[in-house]
Each structure stands twice: as structure tokens, then as C-alpha cells.
Amino acid sequence: MKLKSAIAIVAAGALAPAVSVWAQDNPPPLAERTAQSDLPLEGPRGAMQIEHVSLSIAVHPSQRRIEGTGFYRMVPQADLSELQFDLDPRFNVSRVEFDNVELAGSEWRNPDGLLTITLPQPVSANEPVMVSIDFGGMPHEAINPPWEGGFVWSQTEDGQPWIATAVQGEGCDLMWPCIDHSSHRIDTLDLMVTVPDGLVAAGNGRQIGTYANGNGTTTFRWQARDPSNYGVALQIGPYEVARRDYRSSYGNTIPLAFWHLPGNAEGAQRLLGEMADQIAFMEATFGPYPFGDEKAGVVETPHLGMEHQTINAYGNGFRPEAYGHDWLLQHEFAHEWFANQLRNASVNHMWLAEGITTWTQPLYLEHARGRMFYDAEMWKLRQRVWSRVPLVPPEGELPDYNDREAMWGDDIYFKGAWIMHTLRYLVGDGALFPAITRLTYGTSQPVPGEIHPLTRTTDDFRAILEDITAEDLGWFFDAYFHEADLPRLDMRQDGAKVSFEWITPSDLPFQMPLEVRVGGSNRTLMMTGGRGVITLPSADAHFLADPDNRILKYDAAVDAWQNRETEN
Structure with missing residues (x-):
């Protein structure tokens, strides 16, 4: 994700993209509810399983405005008389239909970011229903993307729009009506993005089609399975595409693609080569690339980076590095395993995505350059372990990623990585790596085409490790995850x-x-x-x-x- 370390800050500061950013000096603050992700799944919001979303979004760069329609097929998990979605209240909801019947404006309300729709008649549990929501407005602009997220409205050097979203901390409700919780998932997504002619919208999953609308706009259609909520992204610019295929050791062929600005084709092709090496390492170490049936995609963005599923944001400037590879590309791509395939059940367990991913960086260095590089990188990471608050807060407490006193937002990366380093010493590679594979895929022998994302907790990891080692590791997990002070x-x-x-x-x-x-x-x-x-x-x-x-x-x-x- 948004790796806010000393290393990342230096990298971001050194980055000088050909871009100007159109940003409000003092954007209106987010509503309190909208600013929080992972609020308790209570009431109708906690009883809605969304099977499919068709999301159509028209982007108007000159106005910094979007207009959208979300069509939802869902199965209530309980008898309901209302439906609820998370949606930033700065969006205007102009129309709601339930089972193809338009509802009166008095039947929905969204004063605080909890869009509540009163149904014309109650629905029964396990009875599929259809809902569509038209919405639009000027979305929240990112203050410091990707760490303080939202929409990024930028321009390329020649004045063309360059737009991105990065909403992990704040949630999908900054962009579309959704259930803004780490544990919530949708089965399939059909994403249609309409932009002015000359621009390209790179999206999640597989591209189904491109449609010239004859009115100065073009629509790009993408389809994805099992997308994470914050992993659904808009990434728009005058892109060109570098492509190649990767033949996996598992027998499947994975399409690789890099959407880049004109003039960066050479750098994009070089990084696709690095990505192929990283797939080989990750597959040999943990298991098959989880989304090989769709693509492994990267897109150049005006902010540093984010692990948007199958279309990772990249803003590191294509610079050669002393590592021998691009650290940002490697970090975000590793998130396809640890964030997009293995998902934390709530923000309290976010270290599972960020800590394991951060640990893959020294692991990859060990693989590519030798043990000295592993040790040197671990020492760098150790300097960013603060341990002022528990790494896994008690359920019901929502940690603040940007709290610079608690520094929890650093610890989920660097303390998490060091815990993995210490576990490696305690239980050995022969137990730890199989445990990570089982944690990530739910099986010790994952097979491409039979993989779907899993939602996990820290206790799940402990249970798997204890099963493999036949040891009680309560003392380890209590000391490192539930206590603030280090041993x-x-x-x-x-x-x-x-x-x-x-x-x-x-x-x-x-x-x-x-x-x-x-x-x-x-x-x-x-x-x-x-x-x-x-x-x-x-x-x-x-x-x-x-x-x-x-x-x-x-x-x-x-x-x-x-x-x-x-x-x-």
C-alpha cells in the first residue's frame, strides 16, 4: 500500500513527474463517517451480500466532477425493510430503483455518509434483489496521496488530464456506493469508465471493450472477479501500453501490461521484465499469482503507488536504483498476494497485508543479490519500528494510520516485517513458508484457476502455525501483537x-x-x-x-x- 517510510518519503521527494496537480487549497473535510473505514457491520449494511456490481462512471476532468450509476445484484442475509450503503455525502443521489421500480426521493437519505434506502416492501433473507443508484458530484480531492487519499486531478507536461484515485485509508465510499469494510467482498465487477476522447481508462481485471460514443467521449469496459473494495480504481491519462506474456511454472500464461505516459515505453518494458522475475520469485516462494486469468497490470500515476488489484499504481519515475530493481514496483506487486488475495478481516489486522508485503522486499533482495542485502534491508526497516501501541488493537478500536504519535501506520509495515523475520528464526523456513501459503490460499497446494481471495485475522495465522509446528505460540503472539512494548x-x-x-x-x-x-x-x-x-x-x-x-x-x-x- 502507501508505504510511508523514510525510504518512501525520500523516493517521493525525489520524484519530479511531468505533472501539475489541480488541488483545492483547503478541500472540505470528509464527513466523520466517510473518513472512517471498517465501521462495525451493523443493521442492513451488515446483512447485504453483493454478488455483482455494474458500475458506470463518467469523468469530467475540466469540472473535476464524476457522474455514476451503480447497479447491484445482492442477496440479503436477513429479512430487511431498508438497504444501506456507504457513500460520501458530497455526492448527490438523484435516482434509486429497486427491482426496476423507481423510488420516490423521500425513500432515501444520506445526511452523514450512510445512504439508507427504505424499500417499498420488505425482502426476505436469501431472496435476490436488484438496486440501482445514480449519483454524482465533485469527489473529495486527495490532500497527500496516497497517504491521505481521494481523487488526484493532474496534468501531463503537455496539459492533458492525468487522473487517479487512491482511497485505501478512507474507503471506496469516496468514489462509489459500497460497503466500506475490509471483510466485505463482491463476487464480480463490471466497470465502465467514460472519459474525453484521447484519454485511456486503465481498469481492474480484463478489458472487455472500448466504445467510441460519437459525442467526444470514449467508454472503457473492464470486468473483474473478487475485487477488493479499495482496489477498485480510476486511473486515466493519455496512456500507451507495453505488453508481454509470462509463462508460469504452474503451466498457465499470464498477460503483463504497463499503461504509461508517452515517452516512457523503454522504462515500462524494463519494469515488465522485472515483474516477470518477481512473479517467478513470488510463485516459487508462496504460490501462484492469484489473478493470472485476468492480468498482472501496472499504470503510471501522479502519486507514488497503491496495490489496486491487477492494475497497480506506479509513480516512482522509472529511475535505476542501487537495489538492482524498482523497490516500489516490487512492493505494490507483492500486494497481489498479500492484500488482494490474502485480505485482513478488519483494519486491526492490516499488518497481514503490509507487514508480510514489506518483508518480501528483503526476501527478494536475498534471492536476487544475496544475504548481505537481506540483512542490510532488515536493519533499515528496524529503525522504523516504534511499538508505541499494540500492532493488533482490540476489536472495536479503530487505529489511525496517520497518527504520528502512535506511529501505528509505520509499525504495520516495519514491525510486521520484523515479526516475520523473528518467526523465521523461531520456527524455520520449513514451517513458516508453508504456513504463509496456507494462510494466503486456504490450501497447501494452490492451483491457478481454483483460487479465490480469503479474509484472515492474526488468530488465523497463529492457528495455522501452531498446526504445522505442533507448538503453543500464544506467548509469541501476545508479546508481539497485543502488547505495545517490545520484549x-x-x-x-x-x-x-x-x-x-x-x-x-x-x-x-x-x-x-x-x-x-x-x-x-x-x-x-x-x-x-x-x-x-x-x-x-x-x-x-x-x-x-x-x-x-x-x-x-x-x-x-x-x-x-x-x-x-x-x-x-
């Missing part, structure tokens, strides 16, 4: 005897095995009950605990550096 290693020396103890706020003993290097060899203390003792060859013998830095723990030097950085 501390207390060391006391009495002559040649050194005692070690793990200190955590958890009621459960932290039983992380500890390697201690004495001379040129390592010894492992099992730390039963959170304690261990070692006897040195002599009282002045040098020793080093956790010499390979495999355990996420409190580090006084990092803490002092972070305090100094935040003061400055």
Missing part, C-alpha cells in the same frame, strides 16, 4: 556466569530461544520460562547475545536515535 533482554553477569531474562508486559513467559556467541561459536539457550544461563570460559571473555540480530527486541540505541529524530 527486553535483561543480562546480569556474576564472574563467568551470565544470566539472561526476557521481560515483557505479557502474563505469558516469553520463551524465545537465544543464541549467544562466545569466541567464534554460537550457543543456543532455550530460555524455558523466559530465562537462561551460560558459563563463559572466563569472567572477561567476550560474548554477544543474538549475534545475527534475528529477534525483534528493545534496542536502546535505536530508541535514542528515534527520540532524537522526532525531536528534530
